[in-house]
Amino acid sequence: MMAMAIRKSLPLPILFVLLLITGAEFSESARVFTIINNCKETIWPAITPGENFDGGGFALRPGETRVMTAPVAWSGRIWGRTGCNFDSSGNGSCQTGSCGSSLKCSASGKPPASLAEFTLASPDFYDVSLVDGFNLPMVVTPINGSGNCSVSGCDADLRLSCPKELAVRGGGGRTVACRSACDVFDTDEYCCRGVYGNAATCRPTSYSRRFKEACPTAYSYAYDDPSSIFTCSGTDYVVSFCSSRKKPVCTYHNNKLMCSGSMGLKASSLKWWMMIIGLIVTSALWKI
Template identity: 60%
Template sequence: MANPHTALLKLTSIFIFIASAPKLGGSSKTFTLVNYCKETIWPGVTRSDNHSGDGFTLKSGQSTVYTAPDGWSGRIWARTGCNFDSGGNGKCQTGGCGSSMNCSGPGNPPATSADFSLGEIDYYDVSLVNGFNLPIVVKAMNGTGNCSTVGCDGDLRQNCPSELASKDSDKVIGCRSACDVFNTDEYCCRGTYGNPATCLPSNYSKIFKQVCPAAYSFALDDPTSLITCSKADFVVIFCGSRNQTTCSYHDKQVACNRSKGYKAIPQSCGTSAIFYHGMGPAVAKKRGKRALGGEATL
């Protein structure tokens, strides 16, 4: 097991300038998507009501802007290891959402997702309920309310339990959920396990929670994972970390600073004895108002 340690990290500044974005009509919200991964990714965006959506290529170090109408509810995630032909047809190692660049369905697990339900109050979260393929961080910019930064502090692929690991040529490319692997009522929160009294964390979900403390690791993770904010635009950072990525927002320009590397995450929860597991929702739902505080410090 790894021991936690602290190291001085050299900051590198990457400035992301918001350019023109596709307009979906009406009052809108801006999502700036930033790729801090070492490799190219293919973000997917789908609506929660019909799973129709978009997809595009985002090279390492690049950013782009996606604009959604007020009231939009949906999911943003990254596809990895994709191979598309000149007609936009192909497949991906993780997060695939059909056979084309534009998504025709939700991302196949394992896939880390950022989920949003927009309105007068915006609800958002990062979810590992469908597994993990890379770290995601979501920051709310210039909003009022809780507006906390959610997501990951490290990369779960580095210490995924072997029985959950999704591999390609012996390389771990994702970490599947216990529900996806074992398909039992206990892990999937079905039947008698489908309520708050019995839908509890498992030793597997605790490992997920160590790496991504502000993310859904099981179905009823709302107190720590579902966040509310008003009048904010959002930054979705792939392969960033909550405590090592800071962003500022002025005159429709986003500037983010990222520290190199991730902090060590101790794998203190063993997996020899498994108890309960919950499968969390893929899209943030409006389940009641949470207490709203001051503006978030970014």
């Protein structure tokens, strides 16, 4: 009853601020995913589970962007496929990252493939993994969230420096992907299994160190958690292929343009001012 009386007596601008604070700040909501292709070639992003992502796969030409929404509690992975050829029915194959013979992926991609992983919760967990190898530079940027919302991923092109024993060659001998040492040598040490199947015994190898030096915020081996997994609350995500980690990116949320960098800081500052106003209003109400 007291809450009803307060709500009826509040001026509309103050009520609007309180609703924004109590509703937008603390409620769980779907996350907006913006996928950008900054590569010089067409790529075929793949997502599993993909029911809310155009069935799990689509083509993205250079410079194109696709915006989709993931439901609350979605947990899945996003990667890029290259060198694909699909017919009008969506049947075909890819040079790297293939999930079978379909444009729409219902299974994980074939290594080697750079991989972004997400678990949407309170807070979200996300990372970019090179444990299964590398095929495309990939960066994940959270926007307008709170917490350890760091940019994750690998913006270096490891195909250019891939050791020859890990290289996957395409037409003309060009390196199109870089395999993991586990995939190539299949030993317990490289695969972190058997006696090496725990954080104490699974240690970086010369190959994983090479990946880590080039991409310090991406998983380089199975137990590379401390510097590779991040958390963020109430955020949207931009997944960029062939893009710099320092490059500002933007997305739309509730018909508003939200950007990383300076614009993102302005949005964050606005939230703090809204919270301060809310505390002032609440304090004044208790004195009435």
